């Protein structure tokens with residue numbers, strides 16, 4: 001009864017406050033677009049209207065995979081919560097940009113796109129089915145990408161990603177394939193693309209699915225690429241290095257760069273790869289087009305690990321800052337666009353158990369991603385402990401070290417959930433039930449680890465609805481030449497046309 005009254009009371013307040021919030025948001029968005037139209041873009045005093053501005057010679061496209069407003073706002077609230085007890089927002093660099101738009105992400109077959117159809121839309125302006133890369137839904141016709149048009153126009157091309165270079169989002173700028181999982185075929189297309197700079201994660205199948213095909217790294221070398229895979233060799237690259245294929249020295253899950261949470265301070269970051277791209281590509285009369293993907297925001301959200309996602313959004317923002325610095329020193333010829341390809345996880349700010357409160361400072365206790373906890377603690381424990389001797393208590397110190405989660409302070413219900421998940425994790429892979437309730441509880445992930453991050457996130461006031469993508473629109477931000485094109489509410493296929501128009505490409 002009390003709970004009901006309490007809820008009803010809060011609900012009444014919540015409704016009126018959400019109406020207020022919508023009104024304020026509308027006012028802000030309207031104000032933002034007015035600002036975008038009225039203000040010069042870069043402080044240079046230039047008129048940035050389409051007619052008066054010149055061609056965007058240096059173009060950056062940043063794609064936060066799985067990044068919509070929940071991921072962005074969580075990073076902002078987290079940064080605020082770490083520095084102050086006050087309610088407020090510490091803006092990321094890219095949310096301060098003068099132009100903000102909203103972008104729909106549905107594909108040819110579903111409201112909930114995957115990364116292959118999403119990148120096809122962004123890179124070629126065409127809708128296709130999930131899983132298909134730069135081909136029509138019938139998989140017979142292939143589409144030319146913005147990077148290919150730009151390359152033909154003499155621009156140098158850079159493709160940077162924190163996940164493997166043959167993964168859907170980076171591949172979407174140079175490859176066409178009926179299936180995004182044709183990793184070898186995609187990697188071969190990379191080696192033959194002629195693009196000037198590939199950097200970040202590795203390749204999933206450099207010698208084919210069965211390891212018996214021609215080595216793609218060798219193929220790239222034969223095509224004139226300089227291959228580097230150490231920090232020292234990477235740092236030594238100077239303008240004039242020629243075409244470069246740079247793979248991070250440290251690779252984590254599935255050939256990707258480590259999560260920002262797990263990156264050692266001396267290892268290369270997404271910002272480092274962006275910065276080197278600028279250094280290598282900028283000396284070119286026709287300029288460059290560089291796509292930079294924060295690919296593991298998506299992976300962290302699939303696993304419902306808000307800590308890992310938030311730190312990767314911050315690393316992504318640091319990479320954007322490299323472009324914003326470049327734009328400042330090259331006013332009137334640079335365009336920087338930031339978008340997401342879809343939302344992942346149905347992440348939200350608010351959880352039933354914490355109602356109107358959030359405790360984002362708790363996210364700061366997490367020192368490792370879910371995947372690092374698995375490889376450092378859970379997998380070795382599973383390997384070395386007979387099932388009948390395994391007890392959750394053995395892992396509590398490692399859980400506390402990785403996540404700051406103190407068993408002593410958990411509720412009875414949370415302890416029970418953790419114990420149950422531990423039992424599931426200790427079961428044989430084959431025995432593990434695939435029943436609906438098991439999927440709803442843990443997705444396809446290690447039950448114990450997912451349960452830990454879920455409890456952590458719920459305690460912080462962060463909720464999840466899925467281990468897959470969702471269909472909400474994403475946000476697109478822009479600054480620079482023709483920034484005004486990115487104002488408003490539009491589809492992801494329009495991003496292709498807007499960029500092509502800003503770059504004055506002949507389609």
Ligand SMILES: [Zn+2]
Pocket residue numbers: 066115298299302344469
């Ligand atoms: Zn995904």
